[in-house]
Amino acid sequence: MSEASAPHAADRRELTAAQRNAVAELLRVSPVADELGRRFVRAGHELHLVGGSVRDALLGRLGDDLDFCTDAHPDETLRILKGWAESIWETGREFGTIGAQRDGLRLEITTFRAESYDQVSRNPVVVYGTSLDEDLKRRDFTINAMAVSLPEHRFTDPHGGLDDLSAKVIRTPSTPGESFGDDPLRMLRAARFAAQLRFAVHPDVHRAMTEMAADLDRITAERIRDEFTKLLCGADPITGLRLLVDTGLAERFLPELTGLKLEIDEHAQHKDVYEHTLTVVSNAVSYEDEGCDFVLRMAALLHDVGKPATKAVGSDGRVSFHHHEVVGARLTKARMKAMRYPKEITAKVTALVALHLRFYGYGRGEWTDSAVRRYVADAGDLLPRLHKLTRSDCTTRNRRKAAQLAADYDALEDRIARIAAEEDLARVRPDLDGNAIMELLGVPPGPVVGRAWKHLKELRLEHGPLDRDAAEVELLRWARAEGLVD
Template identity: 90%
Template sequence: MSEASAPHAVDRRDLTAAQRNAVAELLRVSPVADELGRRFARAGHELHLVGGSVRDALLGRLGEDLDFCTDAHPDQTLQIIKGWAEAVWETGREFGTIGAQHGGLRLEITTFRAESYDQVSRNPVVVYGTNLTEDLKRRDFTINAMAVSLPDHRFTDPHGGLDDLAAKVIRTPASPQESFRDDPLRMLRAARFAAQLRFTVHPDVRAAMTAMAADLDRITAERIRDEFTKLLCGADPITGLRLLVDTGLAERFLPELTGLKLEIDEHAQHKDVYEHTLTVVSNAVGFEEEGCDFILRMAALMHDVGKPATKSVGSDGRVSFHHHEVVGARLTKARMKALRYPKDVTGKVTALVALHLRFYGYGRGEWTDSAVRRYVTDAGDLLPRLHKLTRSDCTTRNRRKAAQLAADYDALEERIALIAAEEDLARVRPDLDGNAIMELLGVPPGPVVGRAWKYLKDLRLERGPLDRDAAEAELLRWARDEGIVD
């Protein structure tokens, strides 16, 4: 970065050691970025590395995706990169964005913008801006409102983003009220960045989030879903989740989370279900082996949402939440459907919520081998996540009880391994297939075959593998009881 004479430019001599390291990050991509900058300059246009790319470079974590802004309009950008870009995509063209790939980097080049909401519609109205200063002012947060001009590497920071980055604070370039009126999703993005970067939201921003939470209703479910997913997958999701609840944002799209604050956990009188849930999410993060497991985190977040609707107080004053896992699974499915999550993701999260209590009672010695088989079969490919969720759900401060629960689950996993060594638990099937059933019973394809298949599978889960003669004898006995054969 070279010294610049423009107002608000930051002299390289003022950079901290960490920020000087960011220069190296930028130089790593500069062969591509500078070459692109020269192409725009020759065409009479500006080009600036901007937003998250500059922020991440300053944090020493610049990736392979680079964001640029320019005074060139999309058609002009396409002409400038024609023959240079290895691939081009125009999916963001209506928002002024052209995507390109070159030298192993993914580039997004966006025309200066001055977009805003009309405060009625649920999508931004895109209006092209005319200069960098205007473009930076309309960005969400000061840490995303810095730019590096190309190819001369002039650094521009009109809103003190560098200071806020050093202070680890999230602040808006314009007033928070103006910023959130333009795009209410920025309130959710503030919580997301707090979770991702472990930053603190400025008190003025937090106050505006609280006062304007209802404005989030103007945003489409898909945009909310995407921001929330990033928040939950952040390095510190608990901070983000607390912000959502404390500011009232959660009430707008995830009211089940806020509702948990009202319920007391019968297993841990020292904390309410809300605090217990946040602890379970934190525990689940600790069980991840590689990157964010959204399905596990979401299941941890939603596992007790059925408690408010199932709360009852016994004559002895004890609180219980019978069948809250069933109610919770139903609520989880409905909420994720409303947020437009894919069916397969929703199905997996819902199944984990429904199964999360199944383990309790194992320590009393009541589980037969058939119960273990059903546990594994019902979990299917979710079994590794179910192991983690169940262990995460142990938040008691009673060390003896916590140690006993951990030992019980260790024993269950060992028992699963022993049975699996003898049987393929992941692929439990009846001992007779459909063709054998039809041949033995003398029936055509149809409902009878399905019922017989289910009976044999249940028998397989109950008693383990049967040899051919035993399986046929059991099938014939069932068929006679059902009146299918004489």
């Protein structure tokens, strides 16, 4: 690889390391990439490894998904791939992209683009370009505007992406105003890359994001949702979230986050809810077992969104947020619905927000075994995440208080384990099933069976398992009280 421009002396060592990373990564994929490049050249076309693939190769983190660009149109790309690729897909054909698989690598080959954008929706209107330089100029950021030509491995970097990669800065190939004017979603992508790569945005980019934040309103909820999800699942989501709030972008699609910046009273009777929330998100990340747990991170982000609406100041000057978990669950459900998250994901996050305060009070010795059973039953499959969220929510600087809260939760988990060893807490069900209820009461399927089932479940939660005879006695007692039997 040859450099597009000579590095600054201070950067030379780091750039050399980046180039070594790229060489190692390219050697790994070269048998496939170079062979594909030769096929395109023989057909009279160009092929370049491009965008995120080059960036990730330089960072030493190239995966098995490779992005290419070419002057060949989709029909010609298909002809070149047939007989060579193990499988081919055309789902991106309308955008000039043909997909293929070879030797465990997923390849996407896209015709040079010189696209414009619909001035209402800001969705791309595909226009094929004629040169690599034209294609690179229309890309979002300089670190994504580098290419390696195949099979000769010629490096092209017309916008200084290598320098920006070394400096860990996010900058646009054209002016930020022009770039974001083409596609406002790029403002959110800037925050996303800051979170994923731990990079800083260039001051000019930050300024344009702030001035043009309202343009994000022209982007569909689904596109915003997908970028935000990637941001929250980044290696450093806090940096990305701060960017969203500081530039005003969060106000366009997640105003509840900005709303957490409550005015702190002069006596500091409550902590900074916004900073507390970011700390909880950071804590939640540290509790993840493997990879990003989006449900946990989103619940951590939204767990206190009900506080602004429930803030009250008592006669003693103390601030309270009574029932903010109830209000927060309602706000969470509405916001995630507006962002077009799937119902299943929304339900899980909403449930965690509703349950995140349930633990408090346990340390005062108020919980019976019945309360523990209800805690487990209400959490259901979310119990492991609820454990992590509750622990993440402890952000006090008072070491003694923090230690006591941790000890209390340790005790609760131990108690859950003890009761679970005696009972099947993961599947708390009545001691009689529907068939047994119908047989004993002599009733057909219907509302009565449901009411009886619910009554027996309440008994199960309150008293633990009952044997068959005791369960039947309790069911008949309830049925007599309901006037169902003599």
